Amino acid sequence: MVVLNRIYTKTGDDGTTALSTGERRPKHDLRIEAYGTVDETNSVIGVARLSVAADFPELDRMLGRIQNDLFDLGADLATPEGVELKWQPLRISAAQVARLEADIDGLNADLEPLRSFVLPGGSVAAAQLHVARTVARRAERLTVHLAKDTAEPVNGEAIRYLNRLSDLLFVAARWVNDRGKADVLWVPGQNR
Numbered sequence: 001m002v003v004l005n006r007i008y009t010k011t012g013d014d015g016t017t018a019l020s021t022g023e024r025r026p027k028h029d030l031r032i033e034a035y036g037t038v039d040e041t042n043s044v045i046g047v048a049r050l051s052v053a054a055d056f057p058e059l060d061r062m063l064g065r066i067q068n069d070l071f072d073l074g075a076d077l078a079t080p081e082g083v084e085l086k087w088q089p090l091r092i093s094a095a096q097v098a099r100l101e102a103d104i105d106g107l108n109a110d111l112e113p114l115r116s117f118v119l120p121g122g123s124v125a126a127a128q129l130h131v132a133r134t135v136a137r138r139a140e141r142l143t144v145h146l147a148k149d150t151a152e153p154v155n156g157e158a159i160r161y162l163n164r165l166s167d168l169l170f171v172a173a174r175w176v177n178d179r180g181k182a183d184v185l186w187v188p189g190q191n192r
Contacts, residue, residue, distance in 0.1 A: 019031070020075065030152070031080070033142050034142040034145075037142050041135045041139050044128070044131050047131075047132075051123075051128050052176060056125070065099070069096050073162070075089070100167075101164060104164065108171050112180055117185070119185065121184045122177040122184050129170075129172050130169070136166040
C-alpha cells in the first residue's frame with residue numbers, strides 16, 4: 001500500500017529523483033523520461049475520459065482499466081530488471097497485453113476498413129484520444145530507446161503494452177467518431 005502523507009520532500013531539489021530501488025538518477029535520465037511520459041499518457045487519457053464517459057460508458061471503463069495498468073507500467077519502468085531486490089517487483093504481464101488486444105478487436109469489429117489515413121478530429125472525444133495516442137507513442141519510443149541500452153534492461157511486455165495501447169487509442173478515436181463514419185480523412189496533396 002502506498003502512503004503519501006508528505007508531498008514535498010526536497011530530495012529532488014538537486015535535480016535527481018529516486019527509482020523504486022532507492023537509486024538516485026538525474027531527472028533527465030532516459031528511464032525517468034520513459035516512465036514520466038507514461039504518467040503523461042495516463043493524464044491525457046484522464047482528460048479524454050471526461051469526453052467519453054457520458055456517451056460511451058463501456059469505453060470509459062476500458063480507459064479506467066488502462067489508467068490503472070499505466071501505474072503498473074510506471075512501477076515496472078521505475079524498477080530496472082536484473083536488480084537484486086527483497087521484494088517481487090510489479091511488472092506488466094502478457095495477460096495485460098492480451099486484454100488490450102481483445103479490447104482492440106472488440107472496438108475494431110464495429111469499424112469499416114480504412115481507405116485513407118485519419119486526421120485527428122471529428123469530435124472532441126476523438127481528438128483527445130488521438131492526443132493520448134501520440135503521447136503513448138512517445139512513451140513507447142522512449143521505452144524502446146531505453147531498452148536498447150544493455151545496462152538498462154526493460155520488460156518486453158512493457159514495450160508490447162505501449163505498442164498495443166497506441167493502437168487501442170487510435171481504434172477508440174475512430175469508434176467514438178460514429179464508428180468511423182465521422183472520421184476526417186487525409187486527402188493527399190489537397191492544398192497544393
